[in-house]
Amino acid sequence: MERQMTCKSLALAAAFTLTAGFSLAEDITVGTLVLKDPYAFETAKTARAGGAFVRIVNTGSDPDRLLDVRADYPKVQVHETIEKDGIARMQPAGEIDIPAGGMIELKPGGYHIMFMGLKGAQRFSVGETVEATLVFEQAGEVTIDFPVRKRTGGKADMGQMGTMEQGNNASN
Template sequence: MKLSTHHQWLFAIALLPGLSACGKDAPNISQATNAAEAITVENPRIRATAPGQVVSAAFMILNNHSPTPHVLTSATFADASLVEIHETRMQGNVMQMQEVGKVDIPANGSAELKPGSFHIMLMGLKQPQVSGTQAEITLSFSDNSQQTVTAAIADITE
């Protein structure tokens, strides 16, 4: 059956309300009221451990979708007795790791936690972190908001 141009337009107009409703439930991250709402976490992962190893690290990219800078101030991980934010940097000819206590996430920007740079140190692990599994880590921000993410446990060799 061939529709006339008039009928094609009526059909298209009839579809518009339904199509415009498709995105109504999607969160509007640009109107976020706190860091946990404004920040999306990309590629969260935890370094797998060998038997008996009690230290690991978590890595991820924190993307800030708001015009306000935010600060990651701490994290919690159920399988660790101590969690700290660290940075690895060169001190002369020696690579050193030190606790920094925070990571700044610029407005409309991102901060990458990666090997050899900022990372979340997981110490006093209560059980091995097995590659191919997942674990939750909770991120806390300077505005007291929190976000829990599921991180893949993986063999990270860098």
């Protein structure tokens, strides 16, 4: 029995260790919003664009809205991925509503923060962080460090979008 418990404990510890790297960032609270698990994917050496992602939970009884994202990069926008006729395209999303008691997730293949015009040292490398300020209608501004993760290679992986051109610049 004791040996079984030791094996179970070791297996549990190993599972925790393997998944711990995916949620190292602490939750960030601004007003009634809680920002969870911010991250960005590493970009290729020739990439001109990169993406950042975060879950935004509204714990309040009133809706809020993500109005803008600012960062020290040539062009930064909130984008959404739209699929039409079997082709996925990205376009500026404009403002994003966050319902009272609800959540939105900025994730690969959906809403995301797009950094465009990347050159040289602006590209994202594992172990670094990407800083951006999110501007909310009710909660105000919050600056977040997005830890850069290794690309997963999945279908919706934003790290491979280096030469893709996106729509109009709504913010800087």
